Amino acid sequence: MASSLRALRPAAATFARAAAVRPASVASRYVIAFSRSASNDSTDSQPKKDLDVGELQGATFKIEPLRRVGEDPATMRARLLYQSRKRGTLESDLILSTFAASHLGSMTPEQLKQYDLFLDENDWDIYYWATQEPPLPGQENQHLQQEALSEQKKEQQLPPNPRAGEWAQTVGTFKPAYRPVPARWKGSEILELLRTHVKEKGMGSKGGMAFMPRLEEYK
Numbered sequence: 001m002a003s004s005l006r007a008l009r010p011a012a013a014t015f016a017r018a019a020a021v022r023p024a025s026v027a028s029r030y031v032i033a034f035s036r037s038a039s040n041d042s043t044d045s046q047p048k049k050d051l052d053v054g055e056l057q058g059a060t061f062k063i064e065p066l067r068r069v070g071e072d073p074a075t076m077r078a079r080l081l082y083q084s085r086k087r088g089t090l091e092s093d094l095i096l097s098t099f100a101a102s103h104l105g106s107m108t109p110e111q112l113k114q115y116d117l118f119l120d121e122n123d124w125d126i127y128y129w130a131t132q133e134p135p136l137p138g139q140e141n142q143h144l145q146q147e148a149l150s151e152q153k154k155e156q157q158l159p160p161n162p163r164a165g166e167w168a169q170t171v172g173t174f175k176p177a178y179r180p181v182p183a184r185w186k187g188s189e190i191l192e193l194l195r196t197h198v199k200e201k202g203m204g205s206k207g208g209m210a211f212m213p214r215l216e217e218y219k
Helices: 001-020 073-085 090-104 110-118 121-133 142-155 189-202
Strands: 030-032 062-065
Touching: 073 090, 073 110, 090 121, 090 189, 110 189, 121 189
Parallel strands: none
Antiparallel strands: 030 062
């Protein structure tokens, strides 16, 4: 037992040094607060509520965003530029880094504050809010029906003669359920700018979003 502990000490020391010098990243936007999520208090008979920022479905803790005060505009733009590029998914990296390159330098102080709050949202939520078309009037709850159908399909057996190929049963067959925009971002100028950016820089457009743009310095 003692020899095993001695063997672990070098690895533990290396991890501690790495943690001590690790640069601030997008993860530093959050602190974890253990509190019962509001989503856990809902029942099947109650309408689903929007998850608050930092809440996870079924979780008993909330990831509270860090709030920074006293930043000058140049510092704030530099931080938001970095946090637009260092996300949790490649899709968000590409969308938000190109968006920041196009709009961050010309944002007003109020737009900067809104964009700062927007970056606290979950990466996949941001991605789907920016890329999915909103439902037609009268179809706002269609995403709930899609989720129910998806669960039913999972319980069904595969077709008797599936297509050949390693990815044949997934490529072109997956359609994610619509993710409704929460009330706090409905009518948001930042979200509308992001949606316009996605349409203008989408597949086939000049420039596109295949690569992150070069870093810029805002003064």
